[in-house]
Amino acid sequence: MLPDKDGPNGGGGVQNGPGTEDPSVSLFREYLRLKTVHPEPDYDAAVRFLERIAEELALPMKKVEVCPGRVVAIITWVGSRPELKSVVLNSHTDVVPVYEEHWKHDPFAAVKDEHGNIYGRGSQDMKCVTIQYIEAIRRLKAAGKRFSRTIHLTFVPDEEVGGHKGMETFVKHPEFQKLNIGFALDEGLANPTNAYTVFYGERNPWWITVRCPGSPGHGSRFVENTAAEKLVSVFRMLNTNECFTLGDVTTVNMTMVKGGVAYNVIPAEMDVSFDLRIPPTVNLMRACSSTPPKQYQDFVKEHNRTPLNLLPFSALQKHMDQNFTSTEESDPWWHAFSSTCKAMNVTLQKEIFPAATDSRFIREEGLPAIGFSPMNLTPILLHDHNEYLNEQVFLRGIQVYERLVPALASVPPLSGEE
Known part of the structure; x- marks a missing residue:
């Protein structure tokens, strides 16, 4: 139980006596x-x-x-x-x-x-x-x-x-x-x-959820192109994209991850949500259409993966003013x-x-x-x-x-x- 008493100046949820408090x-x-x-x-x-x-x-x-x-x-x-x-x-x-x-x-x-x-x-x-x-x-x-x-x-x-x-x-x-x-x-x-x-x-607050569909399967197998792999790649892209750099100016924080039904089942889909705060000095239209970094593009081409900029996403809030x-x-x-x-x-x-x-x-x-x-x-x-x-x-x-x-x-x- 939490304390319900004040110090000498008064008592918790009880109104103080006359003259003891402004x-x-x-x-x-x-x-x-x-x-x-x-x-x-x-x-x-x-x-x-x-x-x-x-x-x-x-x-x-x-x-x-x-x-x-x-x-x-x-x-x-x-x-x-x-x-x-x-x-x-x-x-x-x-x-x-x-x-x-x-x-x-x-x-x-x-x-x-x-x-x-x-x-x-x-x-x-x-x-x-x-x-x-x-x-x-x-x-x-x-x-x-x-x-x-x-x-x-x-x-x-x-x-x-x-x-x-x-x-x-x-x-x-x-x-x-x-x-x-x-x-x-x-x-x-x-x-x-x-x-x-x-x-x-x-x-500007942007609250964005990226959906990462992938190949499902049994948890004991090596399965390629899973939802979790794509989710990890989203992190890599955000951490290397010059428009979304963590730091004192623009911040990106992962706030929610959803997905999975059982320990031994590779999920067919995972969702990851981000809270982005973008200063008014950033070109928001460029941020909307920014291109993933070259190393990511090479990774997609080499492994025949779905480009992350084609992954479906939804924006609960995307303030542009x-x-x-x-x-x-x-x-x-x-x-x-x-x-x-x-x-x-x-x-x-x-x-x-x-x-x-x-x-x-x-x-x-x-x-x-x-x-x-x-x-x-x-x-x-x-x-x-x-x-x-x-x-x-x-x-x-x-x-x-x-x-x-x-x-x-x-x-x-x-x-x-x-």
């Missing part, structure tokens, strides 16, 4: 306890939670069912000039699965230890940002603030499984067009240093973001996001989007065992959004908005 931290921990975890995320619980938040903020919330059982929730704070382009604060409600036996604490108990570290699946990815948005808006409204541009908080499902029934579908929905978006913020990553990482683009968001100081949105961070003495590290987020669908619509999660001095633990975020880092993030949101929502009218 209410924003308590709300964060409450949200972490919602089991919006794949493969069966409790999205209804998340929507009920957000409905309560909208009522507390005295702001309207719209629910848009983009696919059966998949609801995008939108909380809107209308600006004084609603005709201007809006600012979107986007977050996803789902989290990835866990291996509970590898966790120090129950991953859905939101345990806080004696150091103020809050353990929970989604503590970094990205329930922290959701609550930071909400609490920043709460504080700004309580202070009587209002801005010229409308602010939309969007909460989308299914980001962790590719976004096909979430943001990818939502951006084509009429309700997305009604948001009249000028600029969007979405998730980023933690940074172990004192800096904050900001992402202006991201690598390579849009960037401008980080030039002449860009009014970036200037508002960066100058605000500078005023807070925040150091920014600009990078291409190594994985994939819902920002790619927003950028594909021609809209600027920045990935940013204000978590510095924090190890990167998204999707990892014992994911946690320190409460002081979390609270500092709210203060960051308290400054960023007004700056973005107060960007002067742009060309065409007058």
Whole structure:
């Protein structure tokens, strides 16, 4: 059984007593306890939670069912000039699965230890940002603030499984067009240093399965041209093909292998699946049609094998958009973001996001989007065992959004908005 007790700062799944914990931290921990975890995320619980938040903020919330059982929730704070382009604060409600036996604490108990570290699946990815948005808006409204541009908080499902029934579908929905978006913020990553990482683009995710049909037979015989031989040859091709080199830029990882029915039966077919992440600097059309290396072609010719580029394959995901968001100081949105961070003495590290987020669908619509999660001095633990975020880092993030949101929502009218 996993521990269910906190350190001296509070007790596991039990709400702390009055005055012992910042209410924003308590709300964060409450949200972490919602089991919006794949493969069966409790999205209804998340929507009920957000409905309560909208009522507390005295702001309207719209629910848009983009696919059966998949609801995008939108909380809107209308600006004084609603005709201007809006600012979107986007977050996803789902989290990835866990291996509970590898966790120090129950991953859905939101345990806080004696150091103020809050353990929970989604503590970094990205329930922290959701609550930071909400609490920043709460504080700004309580202070009587209002801005010229409308602010939309969007909460989308299914980001962790590719976004096909979430943001990818939502951006084509009429309700997305009604948001009249000028600029969007979405998730980023933690940074172990004192800096904050900001992402202006991201690598294209390709999830590909190659089917390797071969000669079946008894496991005791020497059988040529088997499915397993072809599967091994796929590895060789990927490791020697200059377009798909493992390293710091393009990554290729085998994630699934399927095939076989018994120890003594050579399978007639095997499937191998890969997760490829390709940076926007790579020519994707060349990658699609790249020629296998000469040594592989010689091997095929000598052994009369089926060329691997003729093997059937399927792509669950093959994103091709390579849009960037401008980080030039002449860009009014970036200037508002960066100058605000500078005023807070925040150091920014600009990078291409190594994985994939819902920002790619927003950028594909021609809209600027920045990935940013204000978590510095924090190890990167998204999707990892014992994911946690320190409460002081979390609270500092709210203060960051308290400054960023007004700056973005107060960007002067742009060309065409007058």
